[in-house]
Amino acid sequence: MSKESGAVPAPRANAVLALLLLAYIFNFLDRQILGILAGPIITELKLTDxxxxxxxxxxFALLYSVLGVPLAMLADRTSRSKVIAGAVAVWSAFTALCGTAANFGQLFLYRLGVGVGEAGGVAPAYALIADYFPPHRRARALAIFSLGIPLGLASGTLIGAYLASWVSWRAAFIVMGVAGLILAPIMLIFVRDLPRPKVAVADQVPLSRAFPIIAKKPTFWLMASAASCSSLAGYGLALWVPSVLERSFGFGLLERGHFLASIFLIGGTAGVFLGGWLADRLGQSDRRWYGRLPAIAWLITAPTFAIGLMSPDPWLAWPLLLIPNALNILWLGPVTTAVQHLVPQPMRSTASASFLLINNLIGLGVGPTLIGALSVMFKESYGTEALRYAAVSVVGFYVIAAILMFFAVRRLREDWVDDSAAA
Incomplete structure (x- = not known):
């Protein structure tokens, strides 16, 4: 069998996409559950911000970022689907272990383990989707996959809040981890690789060959840096806004869960899908729209996030925060599609992992940590409002992201590699 991605029957491609989406939902569910449970965890384990x-x-970011590239290379050389299934099993097991943590060191170690597992899940999934879907449907398919982010954020927020309210924060981690362990063998059975061109097997596309192709393109560095600035603010806010609602607005655990889950679900899903749909429509005539759309969205995201977070009334904050929660992740479909097209087909997992390495090391590694450190720094000046001001401080990174992406747009057409290009 030597079918190209355009020849895969739609029902089969859609079924694979649905399972990859489910795994991605668990990916972000296991990340976000930590944020909604911040209050009881900080109290019981006696942690500082x-x-x-x-x-x-x-x-989470240390090993998640660093291991992404070697695991993506392993996926390119062996089986992308098996690497994804193994990743689901590993991150789910460590999520369950988080529910047994007795102190800062143990919880830090278990979150390292969650990062190890999730390192193998995203880049191979991007490449599988690019294999299963033809170019004119690829941004929409990647946008649907990226719906795992808002759906996972909403699910993690709501499920975590209810389980912690009914039982304990520890039970929430354990239940979610066990659910992921059940999903892993299902992924292994039903998600399969497509046959790849012989050149991909013969040459094995080593990093020494793949990375220089990416690294010599300024577009890659500009897009990765832009996405990193956006992720720095986005990941930081996702972790800490539940605590802002608790400290500045006086919300209880279930109130925080309902408030944020509705924002993530409505705003996030709309933003992700709109980004993919618009990119596919506009990008057919001008590839530069794959970068323009995110840049415009980020320019609107920055002020609306700041105004929403500083709102004196939580119910006025809801519609204000809905807008940036839609726009701050609109970039996912367009930018991940563009990164796929900066290299030939056999190198897609490696290209995605290189992009994710930069994005996650800066976004995940710096964002949540920076807000926590700023909260401690602002404590003397702002008291209980210190965390709110720390959160507002990072929204300026969305403006930086927009500027960098506008520079990337200038070269995107020249750096684009069509599916027909030789490896």
Whole structure:
């Protein structure tokens, strides 16, 4: 069988996409559950904001970012589907272990483990989707996959809040981890690789060959830097806004869960899907729209996030925060599609992993940790409002992201590699 991605029957491609989406939902569910449970975790384990920020950001990002590239290379050389299934099993097991943590060191270690597992899940999934879907449907398919982010954020927020309210924060981690362990063998059975061109097997596309192709393109560095600035603010806010609602607005655990889950679900899903749909429509005539759309969205995101977070009334904050929660992740479909097209087909997992390495090391590693550290720094000046001001401080990174992406747009057409290009 030597079918190209355009020849895969739609029902089969859609079924694979649905399972990859489910795994991605669990990916972000297991990340976000930490944020909604911040209050009881900080209280029981006696953590400072700086320590909790390190657990939510640095602990997860260290191995998650670094291992992404070698695991993506392994996926390119062996089986992308098997690497994804193994990743689901590993991150789910460590999520369950988080429910047994007795102190800062143990929780930090278990979050490192969650990062190890999730390192193998995203880049191979991007490449599988690019294999299964033809170019004119690829941004929409990647946008649908990226719906795992808002759906996972909403699910993690709501499920975590209810389980912690009914039982304990520890039970929430354990239940979610066991659910992921059940999903892993299902992924292994039903998600399969497509046959790849012989050149991909013969040459094995080593990093020494793949990375120089990416690295010599300024577009890659500009897009990766732009996405990193956006992720720095986005990941930081996702972890800490639940605590802002608790400290500045006086919300209880279930109130925080309902408030944020509705924002993530409505705003996030709309933003992700709109980004993919618009990119496919506009990008057919001008590839530069794959970068323009995110840049415009980020320019609107920055002020609306700041105004929403500083709102004196939580119910006025809801519609204000809905807008940036839609626009701050609109970039996912367009930018991940563009990164796929900066290299030939056999190198897509490696290209995605290189992009994710930069994006996650800066976004995940710095964002949550920075807000936690700023909260401690602002404590003397702002008291209980210190965390709110720390959160507002990072929204300026969306403006930086927009500027960098506008520079990337200038070269995107020249750096684009069509599917027909030789490896």
């Amino acid at each position: 700086a320590e909790f920020g390190a657990i939510g950001g640095l602990a």
